[in-house]
Amino acid sequence: MGSDFNRRDLIKRATAAGLVAAPAATFLTSCASGDDGDGEKVEQGKKTDKNPLAVNESAGLEVVIFDGGFGDKYAKDAEVLYKQAYPKAKVSHSATTKIQTKLQPRFNGGTPPDLIDNSGAEQMDMGTLVGKDQLMDLTPMLDAPSIDDPTKKVRDTLRPGVVEMGQFTGKEVWILYYAYTVYGVWYSQTLLDKHGWEYPKTWDEMLTLCADAKKKGIAGWTYAGKHPYYLPFSMYPMMAKVGGREVLDAIDNLEPNAWHHPAVKAVIEAYYELAAKGYILKGTPGLDHIQSQTKWTEGKAIFIPNGSWVENEAKKTTPKDFQMAVSAPSGLDSSDKMPFGTIWASGGEPFIVPKRAKNPMGGMELLRIMLGEASSRNFVQQVSSLTSMNGGTEGVTLPPGLQSSNDALAAAGENIVNPRLQDWYVALQKEKIGIAALGEMMAGRMKPDECIKKIQKFADDTAKDDSVKKYKHT
Amino acid sequence: MQHGKYRFIVGFLALPLAIYAVFVISPFVQAIYYSFTDWTGLSSDYSWVGLENYDRLLDDEIFWKALRNNLLLLLVLPLVTLGLGLFFAFMLNVGGKRRRGAVIAGVRGSGFYKVVYFFPQVLSIAIVAVLFRYAYEPTEGGALNGFLRAIGLDSVQPLWLGDPDLALWCVMAVMVWCNVGFYVVLFSAGMSSIPRDFYEAALLDGANRFTTFFRITLPLLWDTVQTGWIYMGIIALDSFAVVQIMTIGPGGPDYSTEVLSFYLYTKSFRDGQAGQATALGVALLIVTLIFAGIVMRLGRRERLEF
Structure with missing residues (x-):
């Protein structure tokens, strides 16, 4: 055979081709949009009283x-x-x-x-x-x-x-x-009773309780540090309680300066105080949701922002006499716009x-x-x-x-709020507001002012980004 | 005769090339095509948007952060992994005290070490990442902080993955840990093919271990090192699994462990912006090509025949 094929060259070329092939994300296109192949629908069944939707009785x-x-x-x-x-x-x-x-x-x-x-x-x-x-x-x-x-x-x-x-x-x-789902501040009634505490209705009471707990070697709060977007579960309804429902609507509608509202600022500063005064369980920013819940059921921390799924999720580590309970978030003081009991559900x-x-x-x-x-x-x-x-x-x-x-819902009555950021703008809520802003602030690496500015910028960027579909409260 | 030769070659190459074209080339071409569309990834309906996706990338802070992290990984990871791999392999094969009957020998118990170094390679990367997630846990349960406390360093309790300045290094450490063993074995194999007389001659000339390494072992091992560098480069450019399983968010805190492959994944599968994500994929392809070009150029070096 002629010498125009050099084995080494061939290997080199093959390596080059392999290099190109291996790391790039071919998986993405493996699901490339094929043809629509409009699946045939099954025939309608007979509409009866028992079958008001006219379901085909034998269809899979x-x-x-x-x-x-x-x-x-x-x-x-x-x-x-x-x-x-x-x-x-x-x-x-x-x-x-x-x-x-x-x-x-x-x-x-x-x-x-x-x-x-x-x-x-x-x-x-x-x-x-x-x-x-x-x-x-x-x-x-x-x-x-x-x-x-x-x-x-x-x-x-x-x-x-x-x-x-x-x-x-x-x-x-x-x-x-x-x-x-009911979102709010979760705690163990047994733990509160044991130390003669009552769930604090104002932020001053909250800080007093946390200070007392700190003396006794218990942290006031913990949260899913790896997923800091759990924090809004108690922060957003608190914002509504302090400043009224409109505050959350403005945030959801991505209005300019929504995050500079005094009520928003007050709540963010209040939470920063928890971090600054050392009321948060040490190491919390590195815990995932399960780890933080386990610390909480072990009684290392009193409060955790969470949703009602936590009872099932933390079942294995929850002691029998834990008496898990949820409360609407504490407010600031008596000048709040909505009553205590305002809760996110x-x-x-x-x-x-x-x-x-x-x-x-x-x-x-x-x-x-x-x-x-x-x-x-x-x-x-x-x-x-x-x-x-x-x-x-x-x-x-x-x-x-x-x-x-169930009791918290009954107590809230009409005062149920429902912020939509987490289903309308997932990226904004989770990784931007949650991880890059609130998470950083609660880990003590950012001041509240900076945090608010950063969030507002994230919100403005999302509002400007025409690749993101927009929604509005009506 | 010439005619017959080509038919012969074509006969062997047709099937593999066809498979390659269908499963590798065509996805590439498609990916490039989709990067010019607004395809969501959730329906087969999309339209042509030209360079919009790329335009958006240039303004995207997170994209640049991810790219920066990828480049840092690309610089540090091969250097540390291969450096350690070479060092260990050298110690295992050549670095030991001279014993009777053998010109060169590894340190005592080198056979055992060789096996131990290879252990991490046997574990799936997912398992490794999950294990390290617990090792890095910052409260009492975490192995690392537990160790620090045990030796009396109560005041030094880093947040590890929770600290934006440390997080990416934590990820790198894990990747080094699970890859280094493979290179120890690879380089050991390479070293054992270097003729012993070379070492003998060098030792007779009074060379110490340091000189033997740089004057004999490394030059003769260069081909293997180069291959290793390419593979580590690929791993660094990917690093998806570790970031996805281990880090905060994942991808954080504050995007400090965001990498292109993971960003691509969130864009297409969480945000429903597959068009944008394929644009990211193309960007990753360009980075990879540049890297390949540099490696090929730097690595061009006369091969020593022995």
């Missing part, structure tokens, strides 16, 4: 559940009820923590499942899904009679704010949040029915079953969280944390 139903703090047993139980109603239907169920990895290619390929619990760290961006017309309007299900009481529509059995949360800009309801576990699903009506029917009394009560008992259905708690002995959430 595919459900994908996020396997997080709530597990997936509650959904399986509801599927059993579905099978009882439609014995000929074949229900396939899968649970995953990797919603996006599993489902994004299927959305691209036009063959999504019929009902999805789009939750967790790998949640698919709702704004994009709605914007790209990938979801079914759930209005037919909301207007169908409820499973328990044919005279009532499903929508009338839900808790306040749930339907609105599922809307984006129009009347259509794209998302049904199944769980109902909103829907969690967003369920969606994809537009291109084969059996979307089946997906909605399963949701209708889940929103019935029986499934709701099952959920409450299993995972100690409330559902969006207003009820399901009667005659059930609730675990202490959940009982406390």
